[in-house]
Amino acid sequence: xxxxxxxxxxxxxxxxxxxxxxxxxxxxxxxxxxxxxxxxxxxxxxxxxxxxxxxxxxxxxxxxxxxxxxxxxxxxxxxxxx
Numbered sequence: 001x002x003x004x005x006x007x008x009x010x011x012x013x014x015x016x017x018x019x020x021x022x023x024x025x026x027x028x029x030x031x032x033x034x035x036x037x038x039x040x041x042x043x044x045x046x047x048x049x050x051x052x053x054x055x056x057x058x059x060x061x062x063x064x065x066x067x068x069x070x071x072x073x074x075x076x077x078x079x080x081x082x
Contacts, residue, residue, distance in 0.1 A: 001044075007063050009026055010028075012026070012027045012029060012043045012044070013042040013043070013044050013045070014025070014027075014046075015044060016053050017046050017047065018048070018053040021052035021053070023036060023050075024038070024042065026060070027045065031045050046055070
């Protein structure tokens with residue numbers, strides 16, 4: 001690897017704006033905001049959505065019941081189910 005061309009990789013705190021959930025992860029992003037987290041000071045990156053508020057991970061995602069191909073064909077052409 002060439003020296004001096006790669007961004008600095010350091011730990012930062014990501015905070016979910018919707019829920020206030022915070023976690024530490026490595027990143028190359030910088031921020032002027034800092035936060036005290038688990039006894040250390042880290043740069044703070046605010047995110048709109050994380051696993052704490054995403055509908056897929058929280059179980060609040062709604063799945064539409066999709067008819068099968070045969071059911072759609074029968075419904076389209078007016079065949080009654082027996």
